Amino acid sequence: MITQWFFSHVDRRGGIVITLLVAIAVLVPLSNLLLPATSPFHVPTYLVSLIGKYLTYAMLAVALDLVWGFCGILSLGHGAFFALGGYAMGMYLMRQIGARGVYADPVLPDFMVFLNWKELPWFWYGFDSFWFAALMVLLVPGVLAFGFGWLAFRSRVTGVYLSIITQALTYALLLAFFRNDMGFGGNNGLTDFKDILGFNIQADITRSLLFATTALFLALAVFVTSFIVRSKLGKVLVGVRDAESRMRFLGYRVDRFKLFVWTVSAMMAGVAGALYVPQVGIINPSEFEPANSIEAVIWVAVGGRGTIIGPIIGAVLVNFGKTYFTAAFPEIWLFALGALFIVVTLFLPKGILGLYGTWKSKWTDRTARNRDAVLPPVAAVRSGHTPIPEPQAAE
Amino acid sequence: MKAQDTLLYLDGVSVSFDGFRAIYNLSLVLQSGEMRAIIGPNGAGKTTMMDIITGKTRPDTGDVYFNGEVDLTKHDEAEIALLGIGRKFQKPTVFESHTVEDNLVLALSGPRSAFSTLFHRQSKDEAERIREILDTIRLHDKRDWLAANLSHGQKQWLEIGMLLAQDPKLLLVDEPVAGMTDAETAETAKLLREIAKTRSVLVVEHDMHFVRELDVKVTCLHEGTVLAEGSLDFVSNDQRVIEVYLGR
Amino acid sequence: MQFIRLLSAIFLMLGILHHAANAQTVDDATLRPLVQALAGENFDNTTKAISDLVKTGDPRVSSLLNALGGGDLYVSKADKTVFLGKRQGSDYAATDPVTGATLAPVPRSAAEKIKVNNRLRREISAAIGGLTLMSENAGERRSAAEAILKSRDPESIPLLDRAIAAENDPSIKALMSQAKAAAVLNSGSPDDAKIAAIAEVSGGNSRDALGLLTPLEGAEGPVGDAARAAISSINSELAIWNAVQNIVYGLSLGSVLLLAAIGLAITFGVMGVINMAHGEMVMIGAYTTFVVQQIIRTTAPGIFDYSLLIALPAAFMASGAIGVLIERSVIRFLYGRPLETLLATWGISLVLQQAIRSWFGASNVQVGNPSWMAGSFDLGPLTLTWSRLWIIVFALSVFAILQLVLKKTMLGLRMRAVTQNRRMAASMGIRTPWVDALTFGLGSGIAGIAGVALSQIDNVSPNLGQGYIIDSFMVVVFGGVGNLWGTLVGAMSLGIANKFLEPFAGAVLGKILVLVLIILFIQKRPRGLFALKGRAIEA
């Protein structure tokens, strides 16, 4: 019943991805914990957290694709929401350290002690409770995105203008979080975490659980995305992407739709960030770097935007590439990475999945026409046309 | 004449874009159930007039009333659309990456809020209405096609179909037969007359044959203001109209 | 305490000096040990040696001290003799500091420079000041007066009086009376003299005056009142100047932004390519400057001052050529797909950065300022640096030239035609691919010459471009995509806004505020400052 409802809202691809994610959520931890290190199927802890990290990136990519791929809003500042979610989680983890900090101050995090702060700033209250922090992981990015989006979409800021102000947003946050006076640990950020929900954050079991959680949340993200995309709202979004003003003349309040999906996406990014921090062990302002947000865009593009699993593939591939190249040819790896981006744009304009997507939808479309026997001359002529048009940053 | 008991009421409307007067002191009244053809040379302000009615452009001066009481200058595109004014663009704009059917689904009248669309499931009579419209616009057998692959004429029709799905009180149709074969043109005329039985229609068109086929009251615009109004024969015999079209 | 001692040392020697109006010479035998003493173990000994030398009042002393200050005095490790040295390959060409006789060259390893630190330099200049106040050479007299203006030594008042009486160059005279006033304020002179002095200094450069008067602020009696009055009037004057300063500095910052952004205004603004490699084009321009200067340094050091003039076309060519290359090999496949250009150009920027890094190394390279760009001049109490001024001029002229190219030349006409309606232009027989390549090349080339200018104020490293790319996009978008005037106004207003915020918000908060302002501004003008009429060219 539930499963049936579930599958009614995701296509086959989505279904398979979700099942796959659930599978690794179970298998990887098991192999890491139970199998002996000698076994060929043993996944070392190092890989567990590494892939875990990739998956959080993948989640960020999915969130970004929801607004860019399906609604044509190119955000160059999604890293900001990711980082904010991360900071919310980081603040919880800081509070968990308690008196185990180097200065053994029961309340104040170390960086506050050596900056000689007397008491906890108000915005740190409540973060000793996991659930409050978890709430903030959703609320902080959500509220920021809502406020920002409400302004921007209402006054019909579109295209590069929107992209650039999202970049301005993350850049401003970067500078702000660098400042020690902000009370977020300056450029060193938050680190040296001890435990999460009572589990020692460095224990293999914790890492495995974090990994599993990440995989499951990614599965959830995939489900939510495909639910949205397959609903009538999803159709509206694609309509907005392709012909925004037409949508208005049909009586849709485009700004509200954008605002909705924008906020959802921001929250998704926030959750990704929150899962990222305990696995990486540090959160600092560099996460706000505009370059990071641009990289996220690139993951999506590489994987194939406007698809649900393209971003996942892109994020994992690019980051794996980064991990591999920086170790294999540290001196020249940037050439490889740069070349990858150029090649992908030139030869896989719609990303790795795009190839497939193009081919598939052409196929279905043609079968539809063949079934309809009559092949209109125009359609025949234009059959070379790729049915997935460019998501335009502006109409 | 008063705004009451009219469907569309424009009075003394003027708008200019940095100096250039697109519309000047334009007045036009449309009774409910009426079909009106607007003719006029390029730059006569036909499209601008539609922009004003649909809220895309705000007039500098003048009143624009719908249903006698609604001041259209106070609403934006979406609201006006919901009031029951549908618009078809000169260049057919359909959602190319959606199928014919989905295009109609999107246009179909009904709740437009984000959440209602998120959890929307298609009801029986919605399906029924879509079937009807597909028949009316003769695209029934192509419902699964991506709109991108329709011929130009088919797109024009699909857009008209979307208008119907919107179920508006007033249709604004901008050059519906541009680039259509004669056969298609005739078909379209028939279609529009059919529609006009239940709704008011404002058609902007160059093609005189087509206007003649519609055989309705004609308003001729020139330089943003009404030059002549009446039956096509009356208008086309008007001296100034002839000058405008044939030049001095 | 150290400071007082050094002052007293100077008092002493100057005290003696002005007895000896026309300096008498001493024989070499007495001078030599004093010179030898300069090579003392620590700075205190050297200080003493200096004052002893000055006491002799021998004319050779001033040149000796100059040599010491200039680091031309060496002491041989072997026999500890002090000599005047000049680098000559691996040797020092040595001359006797006392007799001026040429000595046998000393190998560099066998001698070491007599160490001089800031304190010694100050004492030397003060001492020389005392010695050369009556000198024949106007330049020396001027620097002497300046030296006293800094040391503010009461003992030199009578000396100054005579110097002023003798002086006939008005500007130096003014300087001397400034110096005297300063000295008076620093002395135990009677109140009326001091009050006169206060009036005197208030007439001069207001910031120096402030420096001279603040110590008296606390003083009671008429002097204190006069001082306080003078200070407040100076402060009110300075307040106005601060506003002026913010504007001038803002313009200079603005023109830097303009330079960085103007190339982008073409590749991105006009062509719609989200050109993430723009910063690297600037970087290449800067590195071209470096290469040009290297060549000049090695081949023709004489023309170093013109290095930038040579670098400009070179940088334009280098960046422009690379731009054309990029356009032909990558961008041209992406027209109508602006977002792909973001991806590809980002990749290109990574490659270019790494290329430069592998070629020139990761660390900064040194790009020198030609003499005409070094130094500064005073505008009232403001100090404006030549480099900044030139950059303002340069930025504006680049802008003007670009406008001409776009508006008046055939190429410009075609560019506008192509960007406005590609198909139409093509059907009119314009070879659009050719125009595209040239346009992108032009944009990149402009970025290149911007790099030449920026190399003068910023460090030249593989990261140079990254530092400017974000600001550039902000400027172009803020000004309104596809509108050069927008870019100009945008850059200048952002620059000035930044400079007005900086004083009270601090540099960091100031920058943040500017970003927030941009975000809010875009809400009001969703198409930027100068929205393009009709169909805006944009991604």
Added chain:
Amino acid sequence: MFTLPARFIGTLAAAAIGASLAMSPASAADDTIKVGILHSLSGTMAISETTLKDTMLFLIEEQNKKGGILGKKLEAVVVDPASDWPLFAEKARQLIEQDKVAAVFGCWTSSSRKSVLPVFEELNSLLFYPVQYEGEESSRNVFYTGAAPNQQAIPAVDYLAKEEGVERWVLAGTDYVYPQTTNKILKAYLNAKGVKDEDIMINYTPFGHSDWQTIVSDIKKFGSAGKKTAVVSTINGDANVPFYKELANQGIKAEDIPVVAFSVGEEELAGLDTKPLVGHLAAWNYFQSVDADVNADFIKEWHTYIKNDKRVTNDPMEATFIGFNMWVKAVEAAGTTDSGAVIDSIVGVSVPNLSGGSSTMMPNHHITKPVLIGEVQDDGQFDIVYQTPGLVVGDEWSDYLPGSKDLISDWRKPMACGNFNVASGKCGGVTN
């Protein structure tokens, strides 16, 4: 229609396998000892860190010429953390877990050190950190061979106060933790010496700040108040060149307002025409101009190795040199590269530094060094005008910060504590 999911699974598998391949020791020959080098070769920090990578390769080559350690040759494992702090943590883990390196030499910024610190403690490995930093840290697994604030900042201030008679101070820095902390310490120190607050001006700028007009003219204003003024600069590497260019252009001479910098060395000056800057100061524990035979040899060998006699040497290079030699000596003493053994044997190890003397690893994992103060010369070198008579011990917990004045660190057994509180007599920081 399963081609795609298949491809997807393939990808993940490939990623996993590939990753494990990538991580597995590259041609692990057991007769070598692996040494990890964790310096950014790309990104913003590459400017400073690339040199240190070269230095390590150079030192390792030299050591191998001498026959390696314990009869085994050393093998360098170079990775590029790309100035990306989380990537530092990932790479550190990879070096230790996958490449099984005996020790890691690396990091420059505090952020990178902070991000790898938990990894080293978790996996009980060794990190040698060669850069001056803000202190307030002492880890069992980290050896700090750069200067702590008391080995750089405080002597410099003393020098200015004594030799230059400075009474008015501008503390200018980039807005991040190192300058913030150093300036806090300095302010406390100056106040303790009776300098009033109105004679101290503190100013922060963003990273890579390039427009210094306003600040430099503010400094001028502040300096024209009749008292001798000096600038203590903790401005971060990248922003220095434009800062000094502005200073020079606005005609601020060292005789008028000297600037003493803690992050400006020969490497940074390489990007500058230093003629207008003669007399400005820097405080380090080493200058290339140090007149010592060991230094001369080091420079000569370095130039032959790097095949470029223009390349300068600088303080972090010396710190790397010291750290590496200490590690070698400790390993030989312990007879193994096992972390625990090395940690025990390294305390007290003393090796020659490049300024003629020798440095010793103290129980707090910081080292003893001389403090040198140099004035910029027109040839881009520093002329040493002052040197502390003896060696200064790195003070990890500053005595001028209320939070840490009671803390000491001693990693020798039995105490083996990084933050022992002398007031409460307990390990584990303050207990208030």
